[in-house]
Amino acid sequence: MTGRQTRARVLPLDSILEGDCRSVLADFPPACIDLVFADPPYNLQLSQELWRPNQTRVSGVDEAWDRFDSFAAYDEFTRAWLRACQRVLKPTGSLWVIGTYHNIYRVGAILQDLGFWILNDVVWIKTNPMPNFRGVRFTNAHETLLWAAPSRDARPTFQHHSMKGLNDGLQMRSDWHLPICGGSERLRLGAAIEASEKGSNGRGPKAHATQKPEALLYRVILSSSRPGEVVLDPFFGSGTTGAVAKRLGRRWIGIEREPGYIEIARRRIAQVPAAPGEAALLEAPEPRRKTRLPFGALLEAGLLRPGQRLYFRGDRRRSARIRADGALVRDGRAGSIHQLGSLLSGGAPCNGWLTWLYQDEDGVLRAIDELRARLR
Numbered sequence: 001m002t003g004r005q006t007r008a009r010v011l012p013l014d015s016i017l018e019g020d021c022r023s024v025l026a027d028f029p030p031a032c033i034d035l036v037f038a039d040p041p042y043n044l045q046l047s048q049e050l051w052r053p054n055q056t057r058v059s060g061v062d063e064a065w066d067r068f069d070s071f072a073a074y075d076e077f078t079r080a081w082l083r084a085c086q087r088v089l090k091p092t093g094s095l096w097v098i099g100t101y102h103n104i105y106r107v108g109a110i111l112q113d114l115g116f117w118i119l120n121d122v123v124w125i126k127t128n129p130m131p132n133f134r135g136v137r138f139t140n141a142h143e144t145l146l147w148a149a150p151s152r153d154a155r156p157t158f159q160h161h162s163m164k165g166l167n168d169g170l171q172m173r174s175d176w177h178l179p180i181c182g183g184s185e186r187l188r189l190g191a192a193i194e195a196s197e198k199g200s201n202g203r204g205p206k207a208h209a210t211q212k213p214e215a216l217l218y219r220v221i222l223s224s225s226r227p228g229e230v231v232l233d234p235f236f237g238s239g240t241t242g243a244v245a246k247r248l249g250r251r252w253i254g255i256e257r258e259p260g261y262i263e264i265a266r267r268r269i270a271q272v273p274a275a276p277g278e279a280a281l282l283e284a285p286e287p288r289r290k291t292r293l294p295f296g297a298l299l300e301a302g303l304l305r306p307g308q309r310l311y312f313r314g315d316r317r318r319s320a321r322i323r324a325d326g327a328l329v330r331d332g333r334a335g336s337i338h339q340l341g342s343l344l345s346g347g348a349p350c351n352g353w354l355t356w357l358y359q360d361e362d363g364v365l366r367a368i369d370e371l372r373a374r375l376r
């Protein structure tokens with residue numbers, strides 16, 4: 001598929017577009033993407049081959065897509081693709097970009113210059129890093145992810161409760177300890193690809209030098225998008241973003257300039273089972289997303305009636321009567337469930353839903369919040 005199809009304003013969902021992301025994105029309508037994950041060229045500037053002590057060559061990143069003539073050329077490239085992503089992001093959306101010390105500081109400065117608002121920097125600590133074979137520097141054991149909103153006043157999605165759930169009930173921190181991609185997850189070329197499709201991976205050469213672990217993308221996508229939303233990866237490579245987006249019930253779009261990688265990614269994603277159809281299985285409920293229900297809705301629904309008594313903290317001597325408009329009346333004073341509750345609490349803030357109780361048909365006192373839950 002080419003970018004031309006997006007000119008018709010129909011987003012090419014769940015597909016890979018071949019080409020340079022800077023020009024392909026120019027065909028997208030503005031504000032149509034919920035989440036961008038970008039793993040751009042690192043600009044590694046490798047000057048010599050790297051060999052292991054056992055005389056095997058390290059397959060690092062030495063492809064044409066990672067070569068730039070100068071820092072200035074890399075910066076110009078970075079500015080162009082970031083600007084293109086900023087244009088297509090919705091105000092509720094956000095962008096993740098991953099990099100190493102070679103590029104992440106340049107990318108971070110350009111993000112800020114363009115008006116992106118950095119929300120976090122996350123350190124991916126590699127639990128099984130590649131050693132520094134020549135022993136001349138520290139082992140490079142992490143990469144940095146920048147998470148940014150398209151502007152300072154944007155309101156990006158953050159799935160706080162899903163992240164807590166994923167972390168056994170504790171807030172997710174910004175240091176992520178995950179292994180690099182290996183074992184049966186690592187895609188390999190030739191006959192091995194066929195084997196991996198059947199579930200066992202062979203020992204051919206790596207299909208992509210910088211395939212990211214699915215666990216990393218799982219956390220990125222689950223944290224900052226909702227089921228059914230659109231995730232864009234402008235540097236799709238072997239398609240890790242698409243594979244995980246599909247597993248998590250998100251729509252996805254990949255852009256990749258190398259046809260060989262597109263084929264690998266396409267075959268990979270076709271093997272991924274579809275996510276369950278129920279959105280409730282794909283994200284934790286966020287309490288603040290519950291529909292706001294005014295107290296008066298309980299009267300309209302017939303769950304309470306005008307004139308009925310409510311009891312402050314279950315104390316039968318401190319009651320108020322409900323007025324037809326949802327106000328509570330007591331001793332000639334009227335106010336909302338929160339205002340009258342606060343008055344009886346000596347001015348302290350009061351959540352009326354939890355402090356006022358009604359009497360059910362069995363004579364038991366129950367919080368009015370139970371009625372609200374029933375109505376929801």
Ligand SMILES: C[S@@+](CC[C@H](N)C(=O)[O-])C[C@H]1O[C@@H](n2cnc3c(N)ncnc32)[C@H](O)[C@@H]1O
Pocket residue numbers: 019020021022039040041042065208210211212213234235236237238239240241255256257258261
């Ligand atoms: C670091 S790799 C991404 C790897 C990917 N995250 C994965 O897990 O497989 C960067 C990819 O971007 C592609 N690429 C480089 N420049 C590009 C451009 N201007 N437009 C689209 N793709 C590009 C490269 O061919 C390469 O596959």
